[in-house]
Amino acid sequence: MLSITKRFEFEMAHLLSDYKGKCSFLHGHSYKLEVSITGELAEGTDMLVDFNVIKELVEKEVIILLDHRLVLKDNHQNIKRFAISGEDVLWLPFEPTAERLILWIKEKIAIGLPKNIELYRLKLSETNTCFVEWINDR
Template sequence: MKIGKVAITKVFTFDSAHHLVDYNGKCKNIHGHTYKLEVTLKGIPDKNGLVMDFHDMEDIIEDEVLEKIDHKYLNDVFDFNPTCEMIGLWLWEEIAKRVKDTQCSLERLMLWETPTSYITIDRHDME
C-alpha cells in the first residue's frame, strides 16, 4: 500500500467573553460566544498507522490554548483587540509552536464565533 500524508481534524468548543475596542456596533459591549475551533494536522502515518493519536492532539489543544481562554474575559487575556481574526492568529501561533516538535504540520484552523460566522487560516497563508 502506498503511504502518503494524511490530514486529521479535531473539533473543540470553548466559551469566552469579550468586547471590541474602537468598534461602533453592538459588539462594543461585553458579550459572550460559544466558539467552535477546528484544527487540522497533516503527516505521514507512523508504524502504528497514526499521524497523531487524537487523544494526544486533544491534550495539545487543551493544554496550550483552551486552558488559557476557556471561560475567560478575552480583553484581559490578550494585548490586542480580540476579534475572531486576531484570536485565530493567536491560536495558530500557539498550536504551531507545540506541533513543530512532532511529525505533523498544522495545516488549517477554523474558528467559528457564531454558528454562521467563522475565519479560516491555512498553512499557506502563514508561510
C-alpha cells in the same frame, strides 16, 4: 496527503474597544474550534498522530486560557473598566476579534506539534453563521 481534524468548544466573553457597533459592548460566544494537522504516518503506526496528543496540546495551550474567560485588549480604556472588577481577564495586545484570535491560536499550537506533523487548517466559529479560517499555504 492525509489530514485529521479535532473539534473543540469553549465559552468566552469579550468586547472590541476600538469598534463602533454592537461588538463594543461586553458579550459572549460559544466558540467552536477545528484543528487540522497533516503529515506523514508516524513510524511504526498507522496514524498521523493519536487524537489524544492533539487534544492535550490544544487544551493546554488554548482552551484552558480562553474557556469561561473575559478576553480583552490590554489598553487604558479596558484596564480602567475591568482591572479592579475581580473578573478573570486574559489581557491580549490586540482586539480579540476572530481573525486575531485564530492567529494567536495558530502560534500557541504550532510550537508544540510533534516533528512528523504540521498545522494544516484552523477554523474558529463565533456563531453558527460566522467563522474565520487559517490555512497553511506553505
